[in-house]
Amino acid sequence: MTVLLSVQGVTKRFGGLQALTQVTFDLPEGQILGLIGPNGAGKTTLFNAINGIYPPEEGRIIFREKDVTTAKTYHHARMGMARTHQIVQPLNELTVRENVMVGACFGRENQGLGRAADIAAEVMEFVGLAVKAEQLAGNLNVAQKKRLEMARALASRPYLLLLDEVLAGLNSSEIGNMVEIIKKIRERGITIIMIEHVMKAIMNVSDRIIVLDYGLQIAEGTPQEISNNEKVIEAYLGDPKLAERLLQED
Amino acid sequence: MKKWRTYLGLLLPLLVVAGIVLWPVVTKNVSSRESAFTILKAVALASSLNILLGYTGYVSFGHIVFYGFGGYVGLYFVNEQGWSIWAGILAGGIASGLLAFLLGKAILRLRGAYFALATIGINEAMKAFINNFDLFGGPIGMTLNFSVYKAYGGAAKALGMSFYIMAGLTFAALIISHFVRTSKFGLGLQAIRENEDAAEVMGVVAPDAKTWAYVLSAIIPGMVGVLFFFKNGNVEPAVAFPLNSSIELLVMVMLGGQGTVLGPILGAFAYQGMRGYLVTSNFFKNIQLSVSGVLLLLIVLFIPAGAVGWLRQRIPALRRVLA
Numbered sequence: 001m002t003v004l005l006s007v008q009g010v011t012k013r014f015g016g017l018q019a020l021t022q023v024t025f026d027l028p029e030g031q032i033l034g035l036i037g038p039n040g041a042g043k044t045t046l047f048n049a050i051n052g053i054y055p056p057e058e059g060r061i062i063f064r065e066k067d068v069t070t071a072k073t074y075h076h077a078r079m080g081m082a083r084t085h086q087i088v089q090p091l092n093e094l095t096v097r098e099n100v101m102v103g104a105c106f107g108r109e110n111q112g113l114g115r116a117a118d119i120a121a122e123v124m125e126f127v128g129l130a131v132k133a134e135q136l137a138g139n140l141n142v143a144q145k146k147r148l149e150m151a152r153a154l155a156s157r158p159y160l161l162l163l164d165e166v167l168a169g170l171n172s173s174e175i176g177n178m179v180e181i182i183k184k185i186r187e188r189g190i191t192i193i194m195i196e197h198v199m200k201a202i203m204n205v206s207d208r209i210i211v212l213d214y215g216l217q218i219a220e221g222t223p224q225e226i227s228n229n230e231k232v233i234e235a236y237l238g239d240p241k242l243a244e245r246l247l248q249e250d
Numbered sequence: 251m252k253k254w255r256t257y258l259g260l261l262l263p264l265l266v267v268a269g270i271v272l273w274p275v276v277t278k279n280v281s282s283r284e285s286a287f288t289i290l291k292a293v294a295l296a297s298s299l300n301i302l303l304g305y306t307g308y309v310s311f312g313h314i315v316f317y318g319f320g321g322y323v324g325l326y327f328v329n330e331q332g333w334s335i336w337a338g339i340l341a342g343g344i345a346s347g348l349l350a351f352l353l354g355k356a357i358l359r360l361r362g363a364y365f366a367l368a369t370i371g372i373n374e375a376m377k378a379f380i381n382n383f384d385l386f387g388g389p390i391g392m393t394l395n396f397s398v399y400k401a402y403g404g405a406a407k408a409l410g411m412s413f414y415i416m417a418g419l420t421f422a423a424l425i426i427s428h429f430v431r432t433s434k435f436g437l438g439l440q441a442i443r444e445n446e447d448a449a450e451v452m453g454v455v456a457p458d459a460k461t462w463a464y465v466l467s468a469i470i471p472g473m474v475g476v477l478f479f480f481k482n483g484n485v486e487p488a489v490a491f492p493l494n495s496s497i498e499l500l501v502m503v504m505l506g507g508q509g510t511v512l513g514p515i516l517g518a519f520a521y522q523g524m525r526g527y528l529v530t531s532n533f534f535k536n537i538q539l540s541v542s543g544v545l546l547l548l549i550v551l552f553i554p555a556g557a558v559g560w561l562r563q564r565i566p567a568l569r570r571v572l573a
Contacts, residue, residue: 051451053451072450072455073450073451074450074451074453074454074455074456077450077451077452077453078453082452083451085448085451089445089447089448089451090444090445091440091441091444091445091448091449092444092445093440093443093444093509094440094441094444098437098440101437102437102438102441102449102452102454103452103453105434105437105438106438106441106449106452106453106454106455107452107453108453110453112434113433113434113437116434134566152452156452156453
């Protein structure tokens with residue numbers, strides 16, 4: 001089992017705020033890693049550190065056996081790391097097709113326009129945006145914009161895909177569709193780290209889960225282990241016995 | 251089939267410019283040749299500015315600096331070093347491109363209003379520098395030795411030739427604009443315009459792409475500067491770096507439609523036409539620039555996409571033709 005990404009003692013501060021403290025894990029190729037934690041736990045900050053948006057103050061990030069700790073985010077893209085944004089970032093005045101082509105043109109495979117158009121067509125079909133291809137991205141609804149984020153990331157043919165709350169703001173049938181897409185992406189051999197608040201979905205698709213709270217890794221394990229971990233329940237509910245007491249009161 | 255469609259967007263711009271070029275050729279009238287020259291110059295400058303403003307989304311208020319600087323450098327070589335006009339034009343283009351490259355490295359990290367302010371500062375700083383630069387004649391500028399025209403068969407012939415060189419430069423500006431718009435490089439620029447952070451995450455190397463866009467948008471203005479000062483026979487700092495011309499260029503690009511090939515051409519044509527009317531009208535001749543100001547305000551408020559952009563939004567069927 002090859003390690004695709006290795007995060008070693010990553011620490012990030014914003015002024016006096018300790019956003020990440022000594023976060024360490026190895027991600028083997030082909031796995032789905034779930035990243036959960038209360039709001040403000042540092043999940044998106046960890047993505048930004050892995051993706052080269054803010055280099056960490058301490059620690060190292062090794063991607064495909066290369067140290068990418070201080071590399072720029074566009075170098076990460078070229079090396080095969082793609083991401084989606086929690087707050088969608090469509091290129092509003094470009095069409096859906098052009099948005100997806102940007103991913104194919106400037107991502108890992110660095111394709112020319114002609115080949116990029118073919119890849120875009122295939123990826124739009126895959127995420128169910130093919131009928132919207134000629135619309136301006138700014139005119140899509142939220143669920144479609146989330147798919148667009150996904151399509152752009154996939155068009156770059158990444159080795160590692162960082163998914164930041166792709167299910168947030170979707171209704172239950174849209175969540176079902178998106179979970180199916182995520183499973184199919186894994187079948188293509190793409191390694192995924194996903195941040196998610198929709199517990200049922202993340203417990204269902206993840207091979208392994210890491211829990212962050214105030215920038216600390218408070219737990220790590222299979223979805224089964226995590227759902228029974230007292231620290232995790234405390235982080236979410238404030239009191240480990242609260243859930244039990246709530247149940248007894250009924 | 252696909253290839254053919256890519257070039258469809260170039261058809262209308264080429265026809266419009268060809269029409270402007272042929273107008274004085276057909277009428278054989280010197281004053282209409284002068285009007286056509288002014289329009290072509292505006293088209294070439296506006297199309298160049300559009301690469302930065304329309305495709306990349308960076309507002310440059312001081313783009314005329316490349317016209318003035320390139321023009322000065324080229325005219326210096328033609329006048330003082332005895333170079334031909336062709337070599338002078340080439341030197342002006344290279345000088346402006348080089349200036350843009352160096353400036354780009356320094357100021358393209360600024361975004362939005364900060365970048366726009368920096369470009370004004372650069373234009374004013376360059377004007378002040380040239381004012382004190384003795385090699386280029388300081389505040390007096392340079393006057394062309396009339397003997398220079400002899401090599402081209404006298405002043406009248408040189409002026410006629412200048413018109414055709416201007417036409418060539420305008421066609422070159424259009425073709426550059428078209429190829430930037432339809433290339434992978436241009437797709438990267440448009441991604442930067444829409445959302446620079448997202449573009450970088452997708453792998454667009456924004457600092458390099460922006461610098462090359464700036465360089466490409468500076469070369470043709472540098473060449474046009476050389477030609478214009480050669481034709482005029484002299485150059486001085488106030489004529490070479492007029493800030494109001496920079497702003498007029500912005501109005502042209504915004505009026506016609508930023509980010510399209512055709513837009514800046516129509517904008518330049520319409521604006522020059524309007525300007526010709528205003529400066530000769532008794533009522534408007536002194537407040538001509540305030541009309542531009544009001545026009546810019548109206549465009550930004552009501553048709554921010556410009557005329558061509560507005561049509562593209564309303565009538566999707568026109569998108570292939572109105573590129």
